[in-house]
Structures are given as C-alpha cells and as structure tokens.
Amino acid sequence: MASIRIERLIDCTADRVWDAIRDVGALHTRLVPGFVVDTRLEAGARLVTFGNGMVAREVLVDLDDARRRFAYSVSGEPFQHHHATNEIFDEGDGRCRFVWVADLLPDDLAPMVSGMMDQGADVLKATMEGDGPA
Numbered sequence: 001m002a003s004i005r006i007e008r009l010i011d012c013t014a015d016r017v018w019d020a021i022r023d024v025g026a027l028h029t030r031l032v033p034g035f036v037v038d039t040r041l042e043a044g045a046r047l048v049t050f051g052n053g054m055v056a057r058e059v060l061v062d063l064d065d066a067r068r069r070f071a072y073s074v075s076g077e078p079f080q081h082h083h084a085t086n087e088i089f090d091e092g093d094g095r096c097r098f099v100w101v102a103d104l105l106p107d108d109l110a111p112m113v114s115g116m117m118d119q120g121a122d123v124l125k126a127t128m129e130g131d132g133p134a
Helices: 014-022 027-031 107-129
Strands: 002-010 036-042 045-050 055-064 069-075 081-092 095-105
Touching (some): 002 107, 014 081, 027 036, 027 107
Antiparallel strands (some): 002 095, 036 045, 045 055, 055 069, 081 095
C-alpha cells in the first residue's frame, strides 16, 4: 500500500486554517481555489471537481475540532482503497503546520496522487497566507 505524507509550514494561525478546512463544502472558494473548481455536498460525502477535470467522491469519515483533524476516503475507481487525513498543528507566532497523509491502492497511483497533493498543498498555503477569501 502506498503512503504519501505532505507537510507545509503556513504563515497563518492554526484556527484560521482549520476553519477553512472544516468548511468541507467550500474547498473551491476558501481553501484551494483553482486546484478545486467545485464542491458539492451529498449525504455523508462531497463531490469534488478538480481543475484538471478529475472528479472524486469523498466520503466524510471524521471531523475532529479538538484535534484539528479531518479524515476522508475516496470511493470508487481508480482506487481499490483510499483514506486520507488533514491535520493542523499550531507552531506558535501565528504559524501552523499542515499535514496531509493518504494511504492508497493500487500503488501505481501514488505518483499521480502525490503530485496532486503537492499542488493542492501549495495552493492551500498560498491561499491561507494571502488576502484570499478564507
């Protein structure tokens, strides 16, 4: 099973970044605009349309405000298995660390997923550090 871990140090408070992450229906407006172009909520899930045209149905597994941890799973093709988490850690001085972990099968999807996660994390960092809508 492939396991991917992406981290970014963000010049923004943990509370502000967490508030944007926990707004699970607003990926395309508050967190990663352009990387995600549409988010539609369904019962227990969200349908995410990425800027590259890919669409994923993400099952919302857990949203833990105390730990600033969000867990989700992508259901369906091309994955046999996919589970991911986003966590925010307060680093002090108005900064935080964003950690995104994904475990998936088949392994050969790892380069594509890793590339998308890197791009998404870069957009998240730029959005949260800028004067964007978050």
